[in-house]
Amino acid sequence: MNTRAASIPVIAIDGPSGSGKGTIARRVATTLDFHLLDSGALYRLVALVANYREADSANEEDIASIAADLDVQFSADENGSEQVWLSGQEVSAELRTEECGLLASRIAALRNVRIALLDLQKSFRQVPGLVADGRDMGTTVFPDASLKIFLTASVEERAQR
Numbered sequence: 001m002n003t004r005a006a007s008i009p010v011i012a013i014d015g016p017s018g019s020g021k022g023t024i025a026r027r028v029a030t031t032l033d034f035h036l037l038d039s040g041a042l043y044r045l046v047a048l049v050a051n052y053r054e055a056d057s058a059n060e061e062d063i064a065s066i067a068a069d070l071d072v073q074f075s076a077d078e079n080g081s082e083q084v085w086l087s088g089q090e091v092s093a094e095l096r097t098e099e100c101g102l103l104a105s106r107i108a109a110l111r112n113v114r115i116a117l118l119d120l121q122k123s124f125r126q127v128p129g130l131v132a133d134g135r136d137m138g139t140t141v142f143p144d145a146s147l148k149i150f151l152t153a154s155v156e157e158r159a160q161r
Helices: 021-032 039-052 060-068 098-108 111-123 137-141 155-160
Strands: 010-014 035-038 072-076 082-086 130-133 147-150
Touching: 010 021, 010 137, 021 035, 021 072, 021 130, 035 039, 035 072, 035 082, 039 060, 039 072, 039 082, 039 098, 039 111, 039 130, 060 111, 098 111, 111 137, 130 137
Parallel strands: 010 130, 010 147, 035 130
Antiparallel strands: 072 082
């Protein structure tokens, strides 16, 4: 990583599913006017595109190729809800289906997919700063993050989410 990129602050937020990391990340990014990276959504996007293309999810090279070519942006609507854009098309609702989530879980286990997404994740580090939500953000993707937060929540709270 070049020193210029290293000077751009990153806040990495990690924690188990349902701990509130996405909600907190969006609020912090909005408050600070930072860019937002929802790493979990990237895996769901790969799953969505693989589904669109009827790709074989067991073919690691094909799925990694999809991951390497994602054109993605994150934003928030007027209510603060996350919006995910794939090649200029808003796809947030499609990403939250059970089918997409199940496929994303299988895809996230593929080593070459994780490698393909690493450069994309790092590319979100732009001025004035980045809030990165997801596993491995403060350890693998941005080990030099300015601030690393690990959220926890009770099983009951997580179940309500």
